[in-house]
Amino acid sequence: MRKMLIYAGILALSCFIACKTNNEQSVLPLDSGWKFNTGDDQAWATAAYNDGSWKTIDPKKNWEDQGYKGYDGFAWYRMHIMIPSSLKANAFIKDSLQIQLGRIDDCDQVFLNGELIGENGRTIYNKKEPSIEFFKEQGRWYVDRRYVLAANDPRIRWDQENLIAIRSYDQGGAGGLNGKPFGISMADLQDHIKFDFSSAAFTFGSDSTITKKFTILNLSGTEEFKGKLTIDAILNDNGINIYSECTGMDITPKLKLEKSVTFKKNLASPATLKVTFTESTSGKTITDQFEIPYILTPKPGLKPMINGAKVFGVRPYSPFQFKVAATGKPPLRYSAVDLPQGLMIDAANGLITGSLKKKGDYKVKLMVENELGFARRELKIVVGDVISLTPPLGWNSWNCWGLSVSDQKIRQSANAMKSSGLIDHGWTYINIDDGWEDKHDKDGNILTNAKFPNMKGLCSYVHSLGLKIGIYSSPGPKTCGGYEGSYTYEAKDAQNYANWGIDYLKYDWCSYGTLAPKPSIDQMKEPYREMKHAIRKVNRDIHYSLCQYGMGDVWGWGAEVDGNSWRTTGDIEDTWESLSAIGFSQGKCSPWSAPGRWNDPDMLVVGWVGWGPALHYTRLTTNEQYTHITLWSLLAAPLLIGCDLSQLDAFTLNLLTNDEVLAVNQDPLGKQAVQIKKTDDYEIWARDLEDGSQAIGLFNKTEKVYNVPVDLKDLNIKGKPVMRDLWSQADLGKVCTHFEMKTQPHGARMIRLTK
Ligand code: GAL
Numbered sequence: 001m002r003k004m005l006i007y008a009g010i011l012a013l014s015c016f017i018a019c020k021t022n023n024e025q026s027v028l029p030l031d032s033g034w035k036f037n038t039g040d041d042q043a044w045a046t047a048a049y050n051d052g053s054w055k056t057i058d059p060k061k062n063w064e065d066q067g068y069k070g071y072d073g074f075a076w077y078r079m080h081i082m083i084p085s086s087l088k089a090n091a092f093i094k095d096s097l098q099i100q101l102g103r104i105d106d107c108d109q110v111f112l113n114g115e116l117i118g119e120n121g122r123t124i125y126n127k128k129e130p131s132i133e134f135f136k137e138q139g140r141w142y143v144d145r146r147y148v149l150a151a152n153d154p155r156i157r158w159d160q161e162n163l164i165a166i167r168s169y170d171q172g173g174a175g176g177l178n179g180k181p182f183g184i185s186m187a188d189l190q191d192h193i194k195f196d197f198s199s200a201a202f203t204f205g206s207d208s209t210i211t212k213k214f215t216i217l218n219l220s221g222t223e224e225f226k227g228k229l230t231i232d233a234i235l236n237d238n239g240i241n242i243y244s245e246c247t248g249m250d251i252t253p254k255l256k257l258e259k260s261v262t263f264k265k266n267l268a269s270p271a272t273l274k275v276t277f278t279e280s281t282s283g284k285t286i287t288d289q290f291e292i293p294y295i296l297t298p299k300p301g302l303k304p305m306i307n308g309a310k311v312f313g314v315r316p317y318s319p320f321q322f323k324v325a326a327t328g329k330p331p332l333r334y335s336a337v338d339l340p341q342g343l344m345i346d347a348a349n350g351l352i353t354g355s356l357k358k359k360g361d362y363k364v365k366l367m368v369e370n371e372l373g374f375a376r377r378e379l380k381i382v383v384g385d386v387i388s389l390t391p392p393l394g395w396n397s398w399n400c401w402g403l404s405v406s407d408q409k410i411r412q413s414a415n416a417m418k419s420s421g422l423i424d425h426g427w428t429y430i431n432i433d434d435g436w437e438d439k440h441d442k443d444g445n446i447l448t449n450a451k452f453p454n455m456k457g458l459c460s461y462v463h464s465l466g467l468k469i470g471i472y473s474s475p476g477p478k479t480c481g482g483y484e485g486s487y488t489y490e491a492k493d494a495q496n497y498a499n500w501g502i503d504y505l506k507y508d509w510c511s512y513g514t515l516a517p518k519p520s521i522d523q524m525k526e527p528y529r530e531m532k533h534a535i536r537k538v539n540r541d542i543h544y545s546l547c548q549y550g551m552g553d554v555w556g557w558g559a560e561v562d563g564n565s566w567r568t569t570g571d572i573e574d575t576w577e578s579l580s581a582i583g584f585s586q587g588k589c590s591p592w593s594a595p596g597r598w599n600d601p602d603m604l605v606v607g608w609v610g611w612g613p614a615l616h617y618t619r620l621t622t623n624e625q626y627t628h629i630t631l632w633s634l635l636a637a638p639l640l641i642g643c644d645l646s647q648l649d650a651f652t653l654n655l656l657t658n659d660e661v662l663a664v665n666q667d668p669l670g671k672q673a674v675q676i677k678k679t680d681d682y683e684i685w686a687r688d689l690e691d692g693s694q695a696i697g698l699f700n701k702t703e704k705v706y707n708v709p710v711d712l713k714d715l716n717i718k719g720k721p722v723m724r725d726l727w728s729q730a731d732l733g734k735v736c737t738h739f740e741m742k743t744q745p746h747g748a749r750m751i752r753l754t755k
Contacts, residue, residue, distance in 0.1 A: 028185070031182040039074060103144060108145065214275070309390040311389045331348075420648050503542060604632065608647045609644075621745075
C-alpha cells in the first residue's frame, strides 16, 4: 500500500512538471513513458492497477526488437498522462481530441480510464487463446491508429491524470506498437480537411490533355470552414505553371466533393498538381500535391516483336505450356523450328503445348509474322529438375480484392490480362490468393467456398486464354484470413491442385505459428518440406512460392525445400515508406538468387489496389511507381501485379509493358542486382546481364529533383560504354568515366551500359 502511494506520488509530480512545461503545447507526445507487460488481464485496463513493476518500452519499435524475441500473443501497454484543458483552450478547432498511436501489429483495443475507446483487428485463429474471437472486425494491422473522441466525452479527464491502456495481440509478426506518430492533440484543420487523390484515376485525352479528379473531404461532422481553394499544375523541370485556378470555397461538415481539373501537358513531362485551402479567419492553410502521371515508353510498333522469357524450364512428363509473347499488328502467325518431339505450337495464338520425356536442353527458333514483316528469336527449353528459370510474371488477387476474391473476379482479371495486351509482353500467371477455401470433406478433399463454384472449370478457362493459374494455402490449420489451411492434408491438397490444373502455389506460414511458436530453422523448413514432397509427387509443374515473411533468412535455405521463390519481407503497402524500406534492403539476399530460386520482396502496388472490396488508386506517386518497377526488375523479383486489371489506366499499362525493362527482370543469367552505392540522397544498383552488359538503376531518395552521379569505376566498367535509357527506349550515346543523370523526386532512371 505504502509502495503504491509513493508510486502515485512520483506520478503526480512528474505529471505536474509535464503540465507546467507543456502548458502551451499543441501535441502531448506519447512516444516515451510507456509501461509494458506480456499476458492478458482485463484489470490492466483500469487506472487503479499498479503497473509499477512493469518494464518500460519504446513504442516506436516492435517488442521483438526490444527483448521479447519470438513472443506472440497478448501484451499490454500503459501510460499515465495529464491532459491539460489548455490543449482545448488554445486550439483553433475545439470539438475533438485525437489519440495517435502509430501502428500496432496485429490487433488492438484501446482503453481510456478503463473504458474502451476504439479497436482495430481481425478474427485470428488461435487454438490456445479462443478469447481472441472478440476481434470480429476484419481490420488490417498496417493502418494508422487514430482514435478520436468528442471534446466533451466524459471518458476524458481534463486537467487530471488519465490512463491509456492498449491491449494488443500479435499473431506471428514483430509484435506491438511501432511507426509514428504518437501523441494527443485536438484535431486541427489538417485532421479534418483532406484532399483524396486516390479516389479517382486520371484520363489522358486527345490533344495532350489530362483530366484529374480528386475528392475534397471534411471529416468533421460539425465544423464548417470558409476560405479559398487554389489549384496549380507546375512542370517539375522548370517550375512553369501550366494550370491555375482560385475559387472561394465553403467546406461544410461531412463534405465529400469531387473536383475535376483538365489541362494540356506534354505526355512525357513530369509535373505536379498542388491544391491548397486557405481558411479565411485564421489564415491557416492545408496543402497537398499529386504527381501528374507522365509516360516515357513508346507504344509497341506494328511490326512483330517477340517478348517474354528466353529460357523455359520444365520437368520430364509434366504438361508443357508456354505462350510465345509477341506484339505487332494482328493477325500474327506463330511458328517454331526445331521444336522437340512431343511439343506443338498453335500457329494462331503462339501456345506451345505437349510434354517432353527426356532431360536436356533444346534450342527452338521461334518466328512471328504479320503483313509488315517477321521477328525471330531463340527459346531455350531446359527439361530438368528446376522450373521457373525466369521470375514469374503475373497477377495476384490479394492487393486488390483481399478476401473478397471470387471466381468472377478471377475470370475478369484473366480476360483483362489478355485484352489489355499484358499477355503479349510475357505476363502469364493469374493467382488466387486467400479466400477461396471451404472445409476438407470426409475423404480429405479440400472444398471450395460458394465464391468458387467450379475450380476445375475456372482453371480450364484461364488456360484457354493462354495463361496459367495459381492458388494459395497455409501449412497451418488456418490461413491468415481464417480459412482452412493444408495442415495434415498436404498430399490430398497437392493432388487436388494438380487435378484442377494449378500451376503456382503460394504457401503462407500463418497459423503454423501456433504449432511451432518459436521455431528453429529446422522447424521452419519442416512444413515447407512436407508440401514439397506432396507437390513433387503430382504430374504437374507447380511453381512453389514460400511465404513466411523472410523468417530465419529463408533466402539461405529456400532452395533446399524446393522453393522457386520466397518472400523476403512482411506485406508491402502502397506507400513510399513501405516500398523504399523493402526495396532498398534486398541487397542482403542478392547472393542467393538464381534461375528457379527467386527472392520475392512482395507484390506490386500500382493501379487500383485496396485489399478489397473497396479499392483506391495507389498512393505511390508516379515517380515512386517508376522506382518500384525499376527496382523490382533489377532485383529479379517475381512481378505479380496487385491491382484490378479491369480498371487499368494508360499510365499503369505503359509502366507494365516496357519490354526492355521486363527483359532485365527476365534475363536468363538470373543475377539479382547488388547495391553499388548508398547515400542518404541516392542509391545505385546494378545487375549483370547474359550478354555482358549491365542494367543499372539510379534512385533519388530525396523529395527534390536530384542529379545522381555515376562513376564507372564503381561499376567496374572500363572504356566508354554505350548507354541506353530503358524507360524511354532511347540510345544516349557513349559515356565517359563520370556522368550525372537528372532523377525525379523518389524517382528512378534505368539504363543499360554495353561495352
Ligand atoms: C499474408 C500474406 C499476404 C496474403 C495474406 C492472405 O500473410 O503475406 O500476401 O497472402 O496473408 O491472408
